[in-house]
Amino acid sequence: MERMDQARIDAVLADIKSKEKPGVGNERIKEIVNRLLKDLFNAMADLDITSEEMWKACDYLGEAGRKGEWGLIFAGTGIEHFIDVKMDWEDEQAGIHAKTPRTIEGPLYVEGSPESKSYAELETVPEPGGERLYMSGYVLDEQGNPVEGAKVEVWHCNLKGLYSHFDSTQPEFNLRRAIITDKDGKYEFKSFLSVGYSCPPGGPTDVLMALLGRHGSRPAHIHFFATAPGFRKLTTQINIEGDPLTYDDFAFATREDLVPHVQRIPADKAAEYGKDEAFAK
Ligand code: MBD
Ligand code: FE
Structure with a gap:
Protein backbone atom coordinates (compact mmCIF):
# COMPACT_ATOMS: atom_id res chain seq x y z
CA MET A 1 0.00 0.00 0.00
CA GLY A 76 16.38 2.68 29.12
CA THR A 77 15.39 4.35 25.88
CA GLY A 78 18.40 6.65 26.07
CA ILE A 79 16.32 9.82 26.38
CA GLU A 80 18.08 10.86 29.57
CA HIS A 81 21.47 10.01 28.08
CA PHE A 82 20.67 12.07 25.00
CA ILE A 83 20.28 15.17 27.17
CA ASP A 84 23.85 14.58 28.42
CA VAL A 85 25.20 14.24 24.91
CA LYS A 86 23.35 17.43 23.99
CA MET A 87 24.82 19.29 26.99
CA ASP A 88 28.29 17.97 26.11
CA TRP A 89 27.83 19.41 22.66
CA GLU A 90 26.77 22.77 24.11
CA ASP A 91 29.85 22.78 26.39
CA GLU A 92 32.08 21.98 23.46
CA GLN A 93 30.60 24.87 21.49
CA ALA A 94 31.17 27.17 24.46
CA GLY A 95 34.75 25.94 24.87
CA ILE A 96 34.05 24.35 28.25
CA HIS A 97 36.05 21.19 28.93
CA ALA A 98 34.91 19.71 32.24
CA LYS A 99 37.33 17.29 33.85
CA THR A 100 34.76 14.88 35.25
CA PRO A 101 32.15 13.92 32.67
CA ARG A 102 28.48 14.32 33.47
CA THR A 103 26.16 11.36 33.30
CA ILE A 104 22.52 10.71 34.04
CA GLU A 105 20.82 11.30 37.38
CA GLY A 106 18.39 8.43 36.97
CA PRO A 107 14.96 8.27 38.59
CA LEU A 108 16.02 7.35 42.14
CA TYR A 109 17.47 10.51 43.68
CA VAL A 110 15.89 11.83 46.88
CA GLU A 111 16.44 15.34 48.21
CA GLY A 112 17.45 16.09 51.79
CA SER A 113 20.15 13.53 52.62
CA PRO A 114 21.85 13.86 56.03
CA GLU A 115 24.74 16.28 55.76
CA SER A 116 28.20 16.02 57.30
CA LYS A 117 31.54 17.72 56.98
CA SER A 118 34.27 16.05 54.84
CA TYR A 119 33.39 12.44 55.74
CA ALA A 120 30.29 10.25 55.82
CA GLU A 121 29.29 6.69 56.44
CA LEU A 122 26.55 5.92 53.96
CA GLU A 123 24.96 3.06 55.87
CA THR A 124 22.25 4.06 58.31
CA VAL A 125 22.14 0.39 59.27
CA PRO A 126 25.08 -1.91 58.49
CA GLU A 127 24.56 -3.85 55.27
CA PRO A 128 25.35 -7.49 55.93
CA GLY A 129 27.81 -9.04 53.48
CA GLY A 130 29.61 -7.28 50.69
CA GLU A 131 33.05 -5.73 50.56
CA ARG A 132 33.86 -2.55 52.45
CA LEU A 133 34.28 0.41 50.15
CA TYR A 134 36.21 3.53 50.91
CA MET A 135 36.27 6.41 48.47
CA SER A 136 37.68 9.89 48.50
CA GLY A 137 37.89 12.63 45.95
CA TYR A 138 38.29 16.33 45.41
CA VAL A 139 36.03 19.04 44.12
CA LEU A 140 38.19 21.37 42.06
CA ASP A 141 37.41 24.39 39.94
CA GLU A 142 38.42 24.73 36.27
CA GLN A 143 41.92 25.86 37.25
CA GLY A 144 42.34 22.90 39.59
CA ASN A 145 41.92 24.93 42.79
CA PRO A 146 40.09 23.24 45.67
CA VAL A 147 36.48 24.22 46.23
CA GLU A 148 35.86 24.32 49.96
CA GLY A 149 32.28 23.94 51.16
CA ALA A 150 31.03 22.18 48.03
CA LYS A 151 28.20 19.75 48.65
CA VAL A 152 28.76 16.23 47.35
CA GLU A 153 25.58 14.18 47.43
CA VAL A 154 26.16 10.45 47.13
CA TRP A 155 23.60 7.69 46.72
CA HIS A 156 23.60 4.03 45.76
CA CYS A 157 21.53 0.86 46.17
CA ASN A 158 21.84 -1.94 48.73
CA LEU A 159 23.05 -5.46 47.99
CA LYS A 160 19.58 -6.38 46.73
CA GLY A 161 19.84 -3.63 44.12
CA LEU A 162 17.20 -1.53 45.91
CA TYR A 163 17.30 2.16 46.83
CA SER A 164 16.05 3.57 50.13
CA HIS A 165 12.83 5.60 49.87
CA PHE A 166 11.72 3.35 46.97
CA ASP A 167 12.19 0.27 49.18
CA SER A 168 10.12 0.37 52.37
CA THR A 169 12.37 -2.16 54.16
CA GLN A 170 15.24 0.35 54.40
CA PRO A 171 15.51 3.25 56.84
CA GLU A 172 15.01 6.74 55.50
CA PHE A 173 18.08 8.02 53.62
CA ASN A 174 19.97 4.76 53.97
CA LEU A 175 22.91 4.90 51.52
CA ARG A 176 22.22 8.57 50.81
CA ARG A 177 24.46 11.28 52.24
CA ALA A 178 25.58 14.84 51.59
CA ILE A 179 29.25 15.57 52.29
CA ILE A 180 30.63 19.10 52.53
CA THR A 181 34.18 19.37 51.17
CA ASP A 182 37.00 20.50 53.47
CA LYS A 183 39.56 23.25 52.79
CA ASP A 184 41.32 21.02 50.25
CA GLY A 185 38.04 20.36 48.43
CA LYS A 186 38.17 16.82 49.73
CA TYR A 187 35.32 14.45 50.55
CA GLU A 188 35.53 10.89 51.81
CA PHE A 189 33.01 8.22 52.51
CA LYS A 190 32.70 4.69 53.67
CA SER A 191 30.15 2.21 52.42
CA PHE A 192 30.18 -1.20 50.75
CA LEU A 193 30.79 -2.17 47.16
CA SER A 194 27.34 -2.01 45.66
CA VAL A 195 25.75 -4.31 43.11
CA GLY A 196 23.93 -3.69 39.85
CA TYR A 197 20.32 -2.69 39.46
CA SER A 198 17.63 -4.46 37.45
CA CYS A 199 14.26 -3.05 36.42
CA PRO A 200 11.31 -4.63 38.28
CA PRO A 201 10.84 -8.03 36.59
CA GLY A 202 7.75 -8.20 34.41
CA GLY A 203 7.17 -4.45 34.73
CA PRO A 204 6.63 -2.12 31.78
CA THR A 205 10.33 -1.23 31.36
CA ASP A 206 11.46 -4.84 31.65
CA VAL A 207 8.82 -5.90 29.12
CA LEU A 208 9.84 -3.14 26.71
CA MET A 209 13.52 -4.03 26.98
CA ALA A 210 12.72 -7.70 26.25
CA LEU A 211 10.64 -6.73 23.19
CA LEU A 212 13.62 -4.73 21.98
CA GLY A 213 15.90 -7.75 22.46
CA ARG A 214 17.68 -5.97 25.31
CA HIS A 215 18.19 -6.36 29.05
CA GLY A 216 17.09 -3.90 31.74
CA SER A 217 20.10 -3.99 34.06
CA ARG A 218 22.80 -1.64 35.21
CA PRO A 219 26.30 -2.38 36.48
CA ALA A 220 27.17 -1.55 40.09
CA HIS A 221 27.39 2.23 40.31
CA ILE A 222 27.37 5.19 42.68
CA HIS A 223 25.57 8.46 41.96
CA PHE A 224 26.89 11.95 42.70
CA PHE A 225 25.74 15.53 42.62
CA ALA A 226 28.37 18.20 43.24
CA THR A 227 27.09 21.69 43.94
CA ALA A 228 28.72 24.86 45.20
CA PRO A 229 27.72 28.53 45.25
CA GLY A 230 28.87 30.24 42.05
CA PHE A 231 29.29 26.96 40.17
CA ARG A 232 26.93 24.97 38.04
CA LYS A 233 25.84 21.57 39.26
CA LEU A 234 27.61 18.39 38.21
CA THR A 235 25.49 15.26 37.97
CA THR A 236 27.59 12.15 37.60
CA GLN A 237 28.25 8.56 38.66
CA ILE A 238 31.01 6.06 38.87
CA ASN A 239 30.50 2.62 37.43
CA ILE A 240 32.33 -0.18 39.14
CA GLU A 241 35.24 -1.75 37.37
CA GLY A 242 34.94 -5.50 36.75
CA ASP A 243 31.14 -5.70 36.77
CA PRO A 244 30.04 -7.70 33.69
CA LEU A 245 27.73 -4.81 32.75
CA THR A 246 30.20 -1.95 33.28
CA TYR A 247 30.21 -1.38 29.53
CA ASP A 248 26.74 -2.75 28.87
CA ASP A 249 24.50 -0.48 30.91
CA PHE A 250 20.83 -0.41 29.88
CA ALA A 251 20.75 3.27 30.89
CA PHE A 252 23.86 4.30 28.89
CA ALA A 253 25.45 5.95 31.93
CA THR A 254 28.95 4.49 31.62
CA ARG A 255 31.31 7.04 30.14
CA GLU A 256 35.03 7.20 29.70
CA ASP A 257 36.69 8.46 32.90
CA LEU A 258 33.78 7.29 35.05
CA VAL A 259 35.20 3.84 35.81
CA PRO A 260 37.83 4.48 38.49
CA HIS A 261 40.21 1.74 39.49
CA VAL A 262 38.97 -0.21 42.52
CA GLN A 263 41.95 -1.02 44.69
CA ARG A 264 41.48 -4.13 46.80
CA ILE A 265 43.10 -4.03 50.22
CA PRO A 266 43.73 -7.00 52.52
CA ALA A 267 41.38 -6.82 55.52
CA ASP A 268 44.24 -6.47 58.02
CA LYS A 269 45.50 -3.38 56.16
CA ALA A 270 42.10 -1.82 55.65
CA ALA A 271 42.00 0.13 58.92
CA GLU A 272 44.81 2.35 57.66
CA TYR A 273 42.53 3.58 54.90
CA GLY A 274 39.39 4.04 56.94
CA LYS A 275 38.29 6.47 59.59
CA ASP A 276 37.32 3.89 62.17
CA GLU A 277 37.69 0.28 63.11
CA ALA A 278 34.44 -0.77 61.50
CA PHE A 279 36.08 -0.13 58.18
CA ALA A 280 38.51 -2.96 58.76
CA LYS A 281 35.75 -5.56 58.98
C1 MBD B 1 19.16 3.15 38.51
O1 MBD B 1 19.77 2.86 39.67
C2 MBD B 1 19.67 4.14 37.81
O2 MBD B 1 20.74 4.75 38.30
C3 MBD B 1 19.12 4.49 36.59
C4 MBD B 1 19.71 5.56 35.77
C5 MBD B 1 18.03 3.84 36.11
C6 MBD B 1 17.51 2.83 36.84
C7 MBD B 1 18.08 2.49 38.05
FE1 FE C 1 21.27 4.12 40.20
Whole structure:
Protein backbone atom coordinates (compact mmCIF):
# COMPACT_ATOMS: atom_id res chain seq x y z
CA MET A 1 0.00 0.00 0.00
CA GLU A 2 1.17 3.47 -0.79
CA ARG A 3 2.05 5.84 2.00
CA MET A 4 -0.71 8.22 3.00
CA ASP A 5 -0.22 11.46 1.12
CA GLN A 6 1.69 14.22 2.86
CA ALA A 7 -0.93 16.88 2.16
CA ARG A 8 -3.47 14.99 4.27
CA ILE A 9 -1.05 14.59 7.15
CA ASP A 10 -0.24 18.28 7.01
CA ALA A 11 -3.94 19.16 6.81
CA VAL A 12 -4.65 17.28 10.04
CA LEU A 13 -1.74 19.04 11.77
CA ALA A 14 -2.95 22.43 10.50
CA ASP A 15 -6.46 21.67 11.76
CA ILE A 16 -5.13 20.86 15.23
CA LYS A 17 -2.95 23.95 15.26
CA SER A 18 -5.90 26.14 14.18
CA LYS A 19 -7.72 25.36 17.44
CA GLU A 20 -5.11 27.19 19.49
CA LYS A 21 -6.03 30.66 20.65
CA PRO A 22 -3.12 32.98 19.86
CA GLY A 23 -1.60 34.50 22.98
CA VAL A 24 -3.41 32.02 25.26
CA GLY A 25 -1.67 29.07 26.88
CA ASN A 26 2.05 28.42 26.86
CA GLU A 27 4.03 29.06 23.67
CA ARG A 28 6.85 26.64 24.52
CA ILE A 29 4.41 23.81 25.19
CA LYS A 30 2.57 24.58 21.94
CA GLU A 31 5.83 24.45 20.04
CA ILE A 32 6.95 21.15 21.57
CA VAL A 33 3.59 19.36 21.37
CA ASN A 34 2.97 20.43 17.79
CA ARG A 35 6.41 19.30 16.74
CA LEU A 36 6.06 15.95 18.47
CA LEU A 37 2.65 15.41 16.86
CA LYS A 38 4.12 16.22 13.46
CA ASP A 39 6.89 13.65 13.92
CA LEU A 40 4.45 11.14 15.37
CA PHE A 41 1.86 11.42 12.59
CA ASN A 42 4.57 11.06 9.98
CA ALA A 43 5.88 7.98 11.76
CA MET A 44 2.34 6.57 11.95
CA ALA A 45 2.04 7.02 8.20
CA ASP A 46 5.54 5.68 7.42
CA LEU A 47 5.18 2.62 9.64
CA ASP A 48 1.49 2.04 8.92
CA ILE A 49 0.61 2.06 12.61
CA THR A 50 -2.78 0.46 13.16
CA SER A 51 -5.64 1.25 15.50
CA GLU A 52 -4.78 -1.87 17.56
CA GLU A 53 -1.20 -0.69 17.95
CA MET A 54 -2.36 2.76 18.96
CA TRP A 55 -4.57 1.36 21.74
CA LYS A 56 -1.81 -0.93 22.87
CA ALA A 57 0.43 2.11 23.19
CA CYS A 58 -2.29 3.92 25.13
CA ASP A 59 -2.62 1.04 27.61
CA TYR A 60 1.14 0.68 27.91
CA LEU A 61 1.68 4.37 28.66
CA GLY A 62 -1.00 4.25 31.35
CA GLU A 63 0.43 1.12 32.95
CA ALA A 64 3.95 2.59 32.96
CA GLY A 65 2.61 5.68 34.72
CA ARG A 66 0.59 3.75 37.29
CA LYS A 67 3.70 1.73 38.15
CA GLY A 68 5.87 4.84 38.32
CA GLU A 69 8.25 3.57 35.65
CA TRP A 70 8.49 6.56 33.36
CA GLY A 71 11.88 7.51 34.78
CA LEU A 72 13.14 4.00 34.04
CA ILE A 73 11.79 4.14 30.51
CA PHE A 74 13.52 7.48 29.91
CA ALA A 75 16.75 5.88 31.14
CA GLY A 76 16.38 2.68 29.12
CA THR A 77 15.39 4.35 25.88
CA GLY A 78 18.40 6.65 26.07
CA ILE A 79 16.32 9.82 26.38
CA GLU A 80 18.08 10.86 29.57
CA HIS A 81 21.47 10.01 28.08
CA PHE A 82 20.67 12.07 25.00
CA ILE A 83 20.28 15.17 27.17
CA ASP A 84 23.85 14.58 28.42
CA VAL A 85 25.20 14.24 24.91
CA LYS A 86 23.35 17.43 23.99
CA MET A 87 24.82 19.29 26.99
CA ASP A 88 28.29 17.97 26.11
CA TRP A 89 27.83 19.41 22.66
CA GLU A 90 26.77 22.77 24.11
CA ASP A 91 29.85 22.78 26.39
CA GLU A 92 32.08 21.98 23.46
CA GLN A 93 30.60 24.87 21.49
CA ALA A 94 31.17 27.17 24.46
CA GLY A 95 34.75 25.94 24.87
CA ILE A 96 34.05 24.35 28.25
CA HIS A 97 36.05 21.19 28.93
CA ALA A 98 34.91 19.71 32.24
CA LYS A 99 37.33 17.29 33.85
CA THR A 100 34.76 14.88 35.25
CA PRO A 101 32.15 13.92 32.67
CA ARG A 102 28.48 14.32 33.47
CA THR A 103 26.16 11.36 33.30
CA ILE A 104 22.52 10.71 34.04
CA GLU A 105 20.82 11.30 37.38
CA GLY A 106 18.39 8.43 36.97
CA PRO A 107 14.96 8.27 38.59
CA LEU A 108 16.02 7.35 42.14
CA TYR A 109 17.47 10.51 43.68
CA VAL A 110 15.89 11.83 46.88
CA GLU A 111 16.44 15.34 48.21
CA GLY A 112 17.45 16.09 51.79
CA SER A 113 20.15 13.53 52.62
CA PRO A 114 21.85 13.86 56.03
CA GLU A 115 24.74 16.28 55.76
CA SER A 116 28.20 16.02 57.30
CA LYS A 117 31.54 17.72 56.98
CA SER A 118 34.27 16.05 54.84
CA TYR A 119 33.39 12.44 55.74
CA ALA A 120 30.29 10.25 55.82
CA GLU A 121 29.29 6.69 56.44
CA LEU A 122 26.55 5.92 53.96
CA GLU A 123 24.96 3.06 55.87
CA THR A 124 22.25 4.06 58.31
CA VAL A 125 22.14 0.39 59.27
CA PRO A 126 25.08 -1.91 58.49
CA GLU A 127 24.56 -3.85 55.27
CA PRO A 128 25.35 -7.49 55.93
CA GLY A 129 27.81 -9.04 53.48
CA GLY A 130 29.61 -7.28 50.69
CA GLU A 131 33.05 -5.73 50.56
CA ARG A 132 33.86 -2.55 52.45
CA LEU A 133 34.28 0.41 50.15
CA TYR A 134 36.21 3.53 50.91
CA MET A 135 36.27 6.41 48.47
CA SER A 136 37.68 9.89 48.50
CA GLY A 137 37.89 12.63 45.95
CA TYR A 138 38.29 16.33 45.41
CA VAL A 139 36.03 19.04 44.12
CA LEU A 140 38.19 21.37 42.06
CA ASP A 141 37.41 24.39 39.94
CA GLU A 142 38.42 24.73 36.27
CA GLN A 143 41.92 25.86 37.25
CA GLY A 144 42.34 22.90 39.59
CA ASN A 145 41.92 24.93 42.79
CA PRO A 146 40.09 23.24 45.67
CA VAL A 147 36.48 24.22 46.23
CA GLU A 148 35.86 24.32 49.96
CA GLY A 149 32.28 23.94 51.16
CA ALA A 150 31.03 22.18 48.03
CA LYS A 151 28.20 19.75 48.65
CA VAL A 152 28.76 16.23 47.35
CA GLU A 153 25.58 14.18 47.43
CA VAL A 154 26.16 10.45 47.13
CA TRP A 155 23.60 7.69 46.72
CA HIS A 156 23.60 4.03 45.76
CA CYS A 157 21.53 0.86 46.17
CA ASN A 158 21.84 -1.94 48.73
CA LEU A 159 23.05 -5.46 47.99
CA LYS A 160 19.58 -6.38 46.73
CA GLY A 161 19.84 -3.63 44.12
CA LEU A 162 17.20 -1.53 45.91
CA TYR A 163 17.30 2.16 46.83
CA SER A 164 16.05 3.57 50.13
CA HIS A 165 12.83 5.60 49.87
CA PHE A 166 11.72 3.35 46.97
CA ASP A 167 12.19 0.27 49.18
CA SER A 168 10.12 0.37 52.37
CA THR A 169 12.37 -2.16 54.16
CA GLN A 170 15.24 0.35 54.40
CA PRO A 171 15.51 3.25 56.84
CA GLU A 172 15.01 6.74 55.50
CA PHE A 173 18.08 8.02 53.62
CA ASN A 174 19.97 4.76 53.97
CA LEU A 175 22.91 4.90 51.52
CA ARG A 176 22.22 8.57 50.81
CA ARG A 177 24.46 11.28 52.24
CA ALA A 178 25.58 14.84 51.59
CA ILE A 179 29.25 15.57 52.29
CA ILE A 180 30.63 19.10 52.53
CA THR A 181 34.18 19.37 51.17
CA ASP A 182 37.00 20.50 53.47
CA LYS A 183 39.56 23.25 52.79
CA ASP A 184 41.32 21.02 50.25
CA GLY A 185 38.04 20.36 48.43
CA LYS A 186 38.17 16.82 49.73
CA TYR A 187 35.32 14.45 50.55
CA GLU A 188 35.53 10.89 51.81
CA PHE A 189 33.01 8.22 52.51
CA LYS A 190 32.70 4.69 53.67
CA SER A 191 30.15 2.21 52.42
CA PHE A 192 30.18 -1.20 50.75
CA LEU A 193 30.79 -2.17 47.16
CA SER A 194 27.34 -2.01 45.66
CA VAL A 195 25.75 -4.31 43.11
CA GLY A 196 23.93 -3.69 39.85
CA TYR A 197 20.32 -2.69 39.46
CA SER A 198 17.63 -4.46 37.45
CA CYS A 199 14.26 -3.05 36.42
CA PRO A 200 11.31 -4.63 38.28
CA PRO A 201 10.84 -8.03 36.59
CA GLY A 202 7.75 -8.20 34.41
CA GLY A 203 7.17 -4.45 34.73
CA PRO A 204 6.63 -2.12 31.78
CA THR A 205 10.33 -1.23 31.36
CA ASP A 206 11.46 -4.84 31.65
CA VAL A 207 8.82 -5.90 29.12
CA LEU A 208 9.84 -3.14 26.71
CA MET A 209 13.52 -4.03 26.98
CA ALA A 210 12.72 -7.70 26.25
CA LEU A 211 10.64 -6.73 23.19
CA LEU A 212 13.62 -4.73 21.98
CA GLY A 213 15.90 -7.75 22.46
CA ARG A 214 17.68 -5.97 25.31
CA HIS A 215 18.19 -6.36 29.05
CA GLY A 216 17.09 -3.90 31.74
CA SER A 217 20.10 -3.99 34.06
CA ARG A 218 22.80 -1.64 35.21
CA PRO A 219 26.30 -2.38 36.48
CA ALA A 220 27.17 -1.55 40.09
CA HIS A 221 27.39 2.23 40.31
CA ILE A 222 27.37 5.19 42.68
CA HIS A 223 25.57 8.46 41.96
CA PHE A 224 26.89 11.95 42.70
CA PHE A 225 25.74 15.53 42.62
CA ALA A 226 28.37 18.20 43.24
CA THR A 227 27.09 21.69 43.94
CA ALA A 228 28.72 24.86 45.20
CA PRO A 229 27.72 28.53 45.25
CA GLY A 230 28.87 30.24 42.05
CA PHE A 231 29.29 26.96 40.17
CA ARG A 232 26.93 24.97 38.04
CA LYS A 233 25.84 21.57 39.26
CA LEU A 234 27.61 18.39 38.21
CA THR A 235 25.49 15.26 37.97
CA THR A 236 27.59 12.15 37.60
CA GLN A 237 28.25 8.56 38.66
CA ILE A 238 31.01 6.06 38.87
CA ASN A 239 30.50 2.62 37.43
CA ILE A 240 32.33 -0.18 39.14
CA GLU A 241 35.24 -1.75 37.37
CA GLY A 242 34.94 -5.50 36.75
CA ASP A 243 31.14 -5.70 36.77
CA PRO A 244 30.04 -7.70 33.69
CA LEU A 245 27.73 -4.81 32.75
CA THR A 246 30.20 -1.95 33.28
CA TYR A 247 30.21 -1.38 29.53
CA ASP A 248 26.74 -2.75 28.87
CA ASP A 249 24.50 -0.48 30.91
CA PHE A 250 20.83 -0.41 29.88
CA ALA A 251 20.75 3.27 30.89
CA PHE A 252 23.86 4.30 28.89
CA ALA A 253 25.45 5.95 31.93
CA THR A 254 28.95 4.49 31.62
CA ARG A 255 31.31 7.04 30.14
CA GLU A 256 35.03 7.20 29.70
CA ASP A 257 36.69 8.46 32.90
CA LEU A 258 33.78 7.29 35.05
CA VAL A 259 35.20 3.84 35.81
CA PRO A 260 37.83 4.48 38.49
CA HIS A 261 40.21 1.74 39.49
CA VAL A 262 38.97 -0.21 42.52
CA GLN A 263 41.95 -1.02 44.69
CA ARG A 264 41.48 -4.13 46.80
CA ILE A 265 43.10 -4.03 50.22
CA PRO A 266 43.73 -7.00 52.52
CA ALA A 267 41.38 -6.82 55.52
CA ASP A 268 44.24 -6.47 58.02
CA LYS A 269 45.50 -3.38 56.16
CA ALA A 270 42.10 -1.82 55.65
CA ALA A 271 42.00 0.13 58.92
CA GLU A 272 44.81 2.35 57.66
CA TYR A 273 42.53 3.58 54.90
CA GLY A 274 39.39 4.04 56.94
CA LYS A 275 38.29 6.47 59.59
CA ASP A 276 37.32 3.89 62.17
CA GLU A 277 37.69 0.28 63.11
CA ALA A 278 34.44 -0.77 61.50
CA PHE A 279 36.08 -0.13 58.18
CA ALA A 280 38.51 -2.96 58.76
CA LYS A 281 35.75 -5.56 58.98
C1 MBD B 1 19.16 3.15 38.51
O1 MBD B 1 19.77 2.86 39.67
C2 MBD B 1 19.67 4.14 37.81
O2 MBD B 1 20.74 4.75 38.30
C3 MBD B 1 19.12 4.49 36.59
C4 MBD B 1 19.71 5.56 35.77
C5 MBD B 1 18.03 3.84 36.11
C6 MBD B 1 17.51 2.83 36.84
C7 MBD B 1 18.08 2.49 38.05
FE1 FE C 1 21.27 4.12 40.20
